[in-house]
Amino acid sequence: MTGVLWMIGGGSISGKTARHWHVSKEALRCDLCSHACRIVEGHRGRCGVRSNRAGELIASSYGLVSAVHLDPIEKKPLYPFHPATEVLSLGSVGCNMSCRHCQNWLISTAGLDMPRLETLTPKDVVQSCLRKGSAGIAWTYNEPTLWQEFVVDTSRLAREQGLFSVWVTNGYIQPEALDEVCECTDAMNVDVKGFTDNFYRDICGARLQPVLDTVERAHRNGLHLEITYLLIPTHNDGRDEISDFCDWAASIDRGMPVHFSRFHPDHLMMDVPPTPLSTLEMARDLARDSGMEFVYLGNVLVGNDTVCPSCGAVALERRGYRVTITGVSEGRCRRCGHDLRLVGL
Numbered sequence: 628m629t630g631v632l633w634m635i636g637g638g639s640i641s642g643k644t645a646r647h648w649h650v651s652k653e654a655l656r657c658d659l660c661s662h663a664c665r666i667v668e669g670h671r672g673r674c675g676v677r678s679n680r681a682g683e684l685i686a687s688s689y690g691l692v693s694a695v696h697l698d699p700i701e702k703k704p705l706y707p708f709h710p711a712t713e714v715l716s717l718g719s720v721g722c723n724m725s726c727r728h729c730q731n732w733l734i735s736t737a738g739l740d741m742p743r744l745e746t747l748t749p750k751d752v753v754q755s756c757l758r759k760g761s762a763g764i765a766w767t768y769n770e771p772t773l774w775q776e777f778v779v780d781t782s783r784l785a786r787e788q789g790l791f792s793v794w795v796t797n798g799y800i801q802p803e804a805l806d807e808v809c810e811c812t813d814a815m816n817v818d819v820k821g822f823t824d825n826f827y828r829d830i831c832g833a834r835l836q837p838v839l840d841t842v843e844r845a846h847r848n849g850l851h852l853e854i855t856y857l858l859i860p861t862h863n864d865g866r867d868e869i870s871d872f873c874d875w876a877a878s879i880d881r882g883m884p885v886h887f888s889r890f891h892p893d894h895l896m897m898d899v900p901p902t903p904l905s906t907l908e909m910a911r912d913l914a915r916d917s918g919m920e921f922v923y924l925g926n927v928l929v930g931n932d933t934v935c936p937s938c939g940a941v942a943l944e945r946r947g948y949r950v951t952i953t954g955v956s957e958g959r960c961r962r963c964g965h966d967l968r969l970v971g972l
């Protein structure tokens with residue numbers, strides 16, 4: 628890959644030749660995410676961070692960090708994966724969806740000229756992770772697909788140092804790019820934002836099927852997977868829609884954790900009320916009826932414990948992001964011996 632430097636908005640930013648693209652009819656076709664943008668010279672793709680410069684696709688946000696924090700892994704959320712550990716969490720700018728309810732819109736809608744962006748190398752991130760005593764790296768806050776090259780380079784280096792890498796993603800990525808990610812990634816939480824193509828088109832500016840394909844492919848690639856479904860009143864909280872989602876999730880893996888999260892008004896959806904607890908509980912019951920074994924509620928103070936699906940004993944108790952391991956022995960339920968599918972415990 629070729630290192631380059633671009634001047635944008637009066638400041639210098641780093642960038643690298645992108646990995647996933649091809650030349651197509653006097654333009655470039657980006658092969659990274661499912662939009663497959665056609666980009667003519669001097670222009671950027673829909674995400675705003677990949678540009679055609681002199682016939683070469685540039686990953687302009689390579690190494691550009693907008694936020695870095697040490698977070699509980701439960702915040703991603705990832706529940707049975709290295710529970711009760713802190714993870715160095717990084718985000719950049721931009722997004723390939725345009726969700727009207729985005730809760731991170733300050734960075735998802737920001738451009739490369741956002742103030743206070745820091746430029747880091749993969750080595751910087753790994754060293755910072757080791758210095759802070761973090762067990763791994765979480766790619767989160769904005770969509771990690773958009774700086775896939777930097778994330779992959781860093782995750783490969785992190786793995787050499789015994790660190791894990793996790794993604795919090797909308798799943799809108801093409802198969803070859805996803806396979807490259809899966810080779811150096813340990814876990815993913817994928818947002819399934821609704822279960823109709825109309826919802827994805829009208830609310831998120833995307834399509835449903837590529838997201839489902841990502842979950843199925845990442846599962847085949849052996850990643851630890853969890854799904855988050857944010858329930859938005861009147862938009863994606865119909866009983867039939869949730870039921871279809873649950874049946875689909877169960878057809879992939881009944882042991883895959885599912886998080887039904889409460890919506891709070893944000894960004895362009897300030898006129899929609901928060902999700903009633905009764906809707907979250909209805910979704911949980913539908914998931915259990917479909918056979919899902921580990922179903923959690925999110926953004927509320929109840930329904931966060933890991934409960935043995937076989938005997939009902941509480942194995943991990945959660946109060947906010949605080950976790951108490953109450954009923955686990957060698958990864959299994961202490962009471963009945965059922966496999967709780969815990970990773971790193």
Ligand code: SF4
Pocket residue numbers: 657658659660661662663664671672673674675676677723773
């Ligand atoms: S990552 Fe997606 S949105 Fe961005 S240029 Fe490529 S295809 Fe377009």
